[in-house]
Amino acid sequence: MANTRAFASRLAVVACGIAAALSAPALAGETPKHGGILTYVIPADAPPSFDAQREETYATIHAAAPFYSTLIRANPMDPASPVMVCDLCTEMPKPTDGGRTYTFTIRQGVKFADGSTLTADDVAASWNKIIFPPRGVISPRQSNFLMVDSVKATSPTTVVFHLKFATDAFIPALADPYAWIYSKAKLDKDIHWYEKNIDGTGPFRFVRYDIGQSITGVRNPDYFRKGLPYLDGFKGIFAPKQATRVDAIRSDRAAIEFRGFPPSVRDELKEDLGDKIAVQESDWNCGGLVTPNHKRKPFDDPRVRRALSLAINRWGDAPALSKIAIVHTVGGLTFPDSPLAPSKAQLEQIAGYWPDINKSRAEARRLLKEAGAENLSFTLLNRNVDQPYKYYGIWLVDQWAKIGVHATQRVLPTGPWFSAMRAEDFDVTVEGNCQNVVNPLADVGKYLPHTISSGNYGNFEDQHEIDLYNQMLRELDKTKQKALLLAFNKYVLDTQAHGIFLLWWRRIVPYRSYVKGWKIGPSHYVNQDLGTVWLDK
């Protein structure tokens, strides 16, 4: 075994190394070098297609984002920042018309891989396909753009977005990393063209795809950012098994995986390879969540739902769980690093977040007794995915046992799991809420009743909650936004306990330290065009 060797001295360095890697993003002070091929592993099976406007999986992003550009995006040098920057536009616009009109100026001289020149028409056509898909066209994220009234190209270099109402949720939504800009000519010829072909304006050009195995790209000499990309090319290898990816990085068959590993992997790689491994970590805009089926007794009773939340020792167990699973930070419905998130003191007022777990569990037992649901036993529906679903499951079963509640897991593969939730065939389910660019106002849309949010499986109606949400979405004053968000958190998590939020995920990316110029962000969907990545070899 590897750990039998004398790594004692290095072990001491590990902790410092991790800390150093975290504080120094390795971007400043070094001159990027040109050249080299980046080999990385994609933690999934190959996606059904490389059409991001249609797909939902990050496998599409990790494989093909380097071939495309978007209108605006998260800042590649600082993806955690709430300030979005231009990709294909020249300058972030100031909204006019009371915040309802955004006018973007499009870069000139941008070339598609087939040689044609990008114009505002291409941008407008792509966005119209995403927001207003014609019959028979699949656009899974169209509901993120309910505030958009129209998208028009008013000149070859101008695209205008008209909104139905002014909202701060618009710009983060527009930075959607799936919103690749396609060629209008190609879409006009065949709106499904991009499901089978690749043609974009990104830093790399498509070379080949070995079905189910790997994708290869080469430097785009005509890329509109002069001097970029630094790499000569890249190869992404699909490797769904975690052990394969860890071994691949350890043996330098691959330099990096962009999604995130559990902490044990970071420690193992650090221990084996010392400073040949760098680590970046970030809170992740994904969280675990337990949804009780309000149509099943006794989960129609808010007291029972609140009791289930009160039983969970979030503050106490998060440090231990974060050593073994990709979960880490205690938080409410709002991404904890967002300026709009409730403070710790505010959270501690909400059921399930009380600082004293014994008091909390005593209250849980009391509530169950009051609701006549003592010795409750039920089935916990879970998804057949290791990290973090199964860890959540094991943890929850144990936590609930401590208030005398007996839960048995029913674990299903993705398809049947969805199907069971949609068919309302479950007592309580473990699920997740994973968003890309942090959009505090829009991201909580998931917790709205099914009539508004198709992704909510709680089976309840709640007009008060919808009103609260609509008010929040239209509020432009930051302080008032924050207060409304807190009220929303308290209402959903405590008063009604429609959802029981668990822990926010933690993104840990250990990689070969010769990879430079890539900065971790709060989402594995964001900042994947590899334009600024270079190799220090």
Place this chain on the structure above:
Amino acid sequence: MYRYLVNRILLVFPTLFGAAALVFALMRLIPGDVCLVRLGSGGTSFSEQALQACHAELGIDRPWLVQFGQFLWGMLHFDFGISMWSGKPVVDEIASRFPISLEVALIATAIAVVLAIPLGTISALKQNTWIDLLVRTVSIAGIATPSFWIGIMAILIVLDLTQWIGGHPWMPPIDYVSLWKDPIRNLSIVALPALTVGYRYSAVSMRMTRSAMLEVLREDYIRTARAKGLLEKIIINRHALKNALLPVITVVGLEFAFLIGGLVVTEQVFNLNGIGRLMVLSVQNQDYTLTQALVMVVVTIAILANLVVDLLYAWLDPRIRLK
């Protein structure tokens, strides 16, 4: 013999039909569908319109009978259709994965045969000596250990060993290249999985060789040969082994057929992009067309292998041939 042959071949068709019906029904009994998996696996919510558009596009809402008829009709002229998951022709999906599974299966078979026949023979000849015990223990251990475990351990040992010797951990590449393109790279990819599978496979064949050999050695004609004073070597090679090989061929043949679709776990462990992994994937994705085609391919191979083994048996064994 002729009637036997015709009979045997004709009986292939009902089996194929049954398998087709079984996979068709099984796939549709699984709750959910390919659209849900495709739209929902990212963990974010998706719009209902997208789901409806997807259903319409793939035609999964048509009656089962219509779909089954189409499936059978397609099979009759070798048209497997389009994968519901990727939209690529099913034939391309399978063809791009077939070589790697075939290669691993072939090499594993070679390893199994080369190890099993001599070891099994020696073990039988030296029954209940320490050689016999050793060979049996090693082979039973091969059968008793979960194969994925051997695989995981094999990779770890290679990594640790190379790090210990040269300071740089090494493992085989994780993206397959064909034998013609880069033989060395290809073989370094295939070696470990083939050894892992070959170990278990040779253990099974070894036991079969041993027991068949033991059986034959008790036969009267061997005793007669011995009594005649024939050289032991000739007795073993000319008489005993030849007869003992019959059941061994059966086992090797049937295992080989099984391997084509049975490498599921091994392919996961070694990140091989083969038929077994594709099969798991296609069921999990609820890709009806691809799963149906894969099952038909695997079943056909299994039936053909059975057929060939039976015919070989009939041809080699005069008791059956003359019946």
Place this chain on the structure above:
Amino acid sequence: MTLAAPTPTGNAVVASGYAARRALGSVLSFFRRQPVGSIGVVLMLIVAFAGIFANVLAPYNPTANDFAAMTQPPSWAHWLGTDQLGRDLLSRILFGARTALVVGVTSAVVGGASGLVLGVGSAYFGGRIDLVLQRLLDIVMSFPLIIMALAVVSIFGTGVHNVIFAITIPLIPRCARVVRSSALAIREVPYIDAARALGYSHRRIILRHMVPNVVAPFLIMLTSFVGQAILAEAALSYLGLGVQEPVPAWGLMLQGGAEEYATTAPWIAIFPGLAIMLTVFGINLFGDALRDVLDPKLRDR
């Protein structure tokens, strides 16, 4: 279908049928003659003992998480160490023996019994029944196991019962085949014809004359089925389709965490792996010895 080629086991098995009852009688002589097989028996007894008395023997609750004692190496407090959730591995392995016994024995017995009924029935009645049954068994046999298991688990979910179900189905045709070919050989024997001529009922002929004669190959197969079922459970667990957490099961213990901690906390992976290996090893040793005892052709003179 009398034209079917005899399977290799079939040949050995036909002859063994006659000797079955005689050989089975003497357990003591088994131990004397089969020292290796006795090791197998001892291993099996240990597992059975562990499984039956797990609740007495286990020092800890096998499902209780203890975040104060995560991934601890073997020590006096935890003889075999703890896993990533702080659960005591020894306790989980002891309770895992129970799961293994339940999965292994149930699958083997149910699969074997169904196979026995189908095999004997098919052989005895022959003709059209035999033809149809054989085709059905052919289908199940050539059908990829993994698809069957995936489908069962996807439809019903991953509980112990469903895993047993998924593992049992493929065992049935394998058993039926072997039983059928030994039973076929018996059917041709004159005394069965005589019994028929005397007007004995089907039930009586089958139970009194045919079944006893296929007992030997049946028992040998049943033993190997137990081992195969335990391995199949492990493989299914590896693919995430086996028994579900937090149930203590060996295959499940090898999945997920074990692979992840293979270098940093190898005990998590090594002990359940050893448990599977030794158990199946013991079963196979016993099975081999049983075969040598029951089959006069293989008996050492």
